[in-house]
Amino acid sequence: MEELIIELKKQIIDVLNLEEVKPEDIDNDAPLFGEGLGLDSIDALELIVMMEKVYGIKIKDPSAGKDIFKSINTMAAFVKEHRTK
Amino acid sequence: MKAEDQKILKASKCFDIRFSEVDSMKVVWHGSYPLYFEDAREEFGRKYKLEYLRIADFGYFAPLVDLQFHYHKPLLYGMHPRIDIIYRLTEAAKIVFDYEIYDNDSGELMATGRSVQVFMDMDYQLVWSNPDFYQEWKRMWNLID
Numbered sequence: 764m765e766e767l768i769i770e771l772k773k774q775i776i777d778v779l780n781l782e783e784v785k786p787e788d789i790d791n792d793a794p795l796f797g798e799g800l801g802l803d804s805i806d807a808l809e810l811i812v813m814m815e816k817v818y819g820i821k822i823k824d825p826s827a828g829k830d831i832f833k834s835i836n837t838m839a840a841f842v843k844e845h846r847t848k
Numbered sequence: 849m850k851a852e853d854q855k856i857l858k859a860s861k862c863f864d865i866r867f868s869e870v871d872s873m874k875v876v877w878h879g880s881y882p883l884y885f886e887d888a889r890e891e892f893g894r895k896y897k898l899e900y901l902r903i904a905d906f907g908y909f910a911p912l913v914d915l916q917f918h919y920h921k922p923l924l925y926g927m928h929p930r931i932d933i934i935y936r937l938t939e940a941a942k943i944v945f946d947y948e949i950y951d952n953d954s955g956e957l958m959a960t961g962r963s964v965q966v967f968m969d970m971d972y973q974l975v976w977s978n979p980d981f982y983q984e985w986k987r988m989w990n991l992i993d
Contacts, residue, residue: 808976
């Protein structure tokens with residue numbers, strides 16, 4: 764799980780070009796959107812592409828997406844359970 | 849699909865500078881450029897069948913969420929500029945264009961820029977994945993398999 768968490772952080776930094784952020788700067792439980800990491804809904808569009816490409820997970824429903832992208836921990840748990848790659 | 853097989857979708861439009869677009873420094877005011885970009889998007893839409901009205905017919909709006917400008921040289925009243933608009937393929941549910949404005953007489957590059965649009969449904973909710981009509985549109989122009 765710890766490995767997946769670090770991998771996810773690296774993926775997020777990469778697809779969103781967060782050049783000044785290091786994986787260890789991202790708190791596993793902090794909100795990704797709004798206050799925490801400060802992502803916005805437009806950033807979510809890139810995360811959706813990443814989830815499909817890297818983990819084979821299609822997220823169609825925005826309301827489900829909001830729960831998945833709540834924090835690194837919720838993302839990692841979802842990926843662990845649903846990944847097809 | 850190999851990158852070199854990918855078709856570049858590009859449209860061009862020559863335009864006149866309105867007197868009202870020039871500021872007190874006698875150059876085209878920086879705030880006039882978004883309208884040139886918009887005209888270019890409409891030209892692109894007509895050429896490649898991606899008009900705002902067509903997008904709306906499928907049940908979507910395509911609002912701008914990011915606009916960038918780089919002003920290399922000033923446009924002056926009386927110049928004959930041309931704007932090129934180039935479609936940039938992205939996997940996310942976005943429409944991305946690059947823009948290049950040239951002085952048509954000298955061929956000099958005057959300004960460049962980029963715009964990003966997303967899709968909203970008619971309830972003004974952001975659409976997370978590429979709408980079917982948009983994927984179909986990309987296929988029609990051989991941008992994706």
